[in-house]
Amino acid sequence: MISVSGLTVTLGGRDVLRGVDLDVRRGGWLAVIGPNGAGKSTLLRALAGVLDGQGEILIDGTPAAGLSPRRRARLVAFAPQTPALPPDMTVYDYALLGRTPYIRYLGRESRADREVTAGVLDRLDLGGFAARRLGHLSGGERQRVVIARALVQQAPVLLLDEPTTALDLGHQQQVLELVDRLRLADRLTVLSSLHDLSLAGQYADTMTLIAGGAAVASGPPAAVLTEELIADHFGATVKVAAGPDGRPHVHLMRGDR
Numbered sequence: 001m002i003s004v005s006g007l008t009v010t011l012g013g014r015d016v017l018r019g020v021d022l023d024v025r026r027g028g029w030l031a032v033i034g035p036n037g038a039g040k041s042t043l044l045r046a047l048a049g050v051l052d053g054q055g056e057i058l059i060d061g062t063p064a065a066g067l068s069p070r071r072r073a074r075l076v077a078f079a080p081q082t083p084a085l086p087p088d089m090t091v092y093d094y095a096l097l098g099r100t101p102y103i104r105y106l107g108r109e110s111r112a113d114r115e116v117t118a119g120v121l122d123r124l125d126l127g128g129f130a131a132r133r134l135g136h137l138s139g140g141e142r143q144r145v146v147i148a149r150a151l152v153q154q155a156p157v158l159l160l161d162e163p164t165t166a167l168d169l170g171h172q173q174q175v176l177e178l179v180d181r182l183r184l185a186d187r188l189t190v191l192s193s194l195h196d197l198s199l200a201g202q203y204a205d206t207m208t209l210i211a212g213g214a215a216v217a218s219g220p221p222a223a224v225l226t227e228e229l230i231a232d233h234f235g236a237t238v239k240v241a242a243g244p245d246g247r248p249h250v251h252l253m254r255g256d257r
């Protein structure tokens, strides 16, 4: 569904991404992991079309470079890590912006657009917040609203940049389970960056480790979440053990005191 070859992105005169290749099948979930500054957000922003790069991005077999913004927005939804949110806009109006690619120029949203928007807000516990202004929300509420807008877009590819950083445990589970249910039901293709490596390994079926702008390891979670790779690229001492679900869980080890 998404195929990237030789993606290089230059920012401020520096190659922030260097020749990244990746493939995510329809209905797959790829977690992009890596240390701070590795290039994870840059990769997701290039896939979303927010940043230009060199190399090729194919979305459902079509070169992304040739897609109109409207067509691309019907194919790819992006929840950025720290978007600028208009403080006076209501939660409902912001989420409804996800329907823009389906609304005719100077047209109005349809009843179906309003129903999709209300349905997603309800599923993210935001129904009661619909009339609230974005400037009056907590960090976790804002993060869920940004994810809601991306889900309202109903695109077959969903890009999530650190979707759970501001969320409490219950809402982390709620958001990731909802994305996973949509992935299974509608064969959504999901690419997410996640700092919580255990969580990444629990939800993703493949992972790519980015370090210094290059993809240094890719494969199923057990092949990427190894003590050696984590020590080499994050400088962290960890133990990796199979969790109750059989997937690798990463435990930080304290140093000698």
Ligand SMILES: Nc1ncnc2c1ncn2[C@@H]1O[C@H](COP(=O)(O)OP(=O)(O)OP(=O)(O)O)[C@@H](O)[C@H]1O
Pocket: 011, 012, 016, 034, 035, 036, 037, 038, 039, 040, 041, 042, 043
């Ligand atoms: N507009 C820019 N101009 C110059 N350098 C940039 C620009 N945007 C990002 N960078 C640099 O590119 C590198 C990759 O940034 P990116 O945000 O993709 O990292 P990341 O892996 O998402 O990091 P984090 O885990 O901290 O969110 C960083 O060194 C960052 O400072």
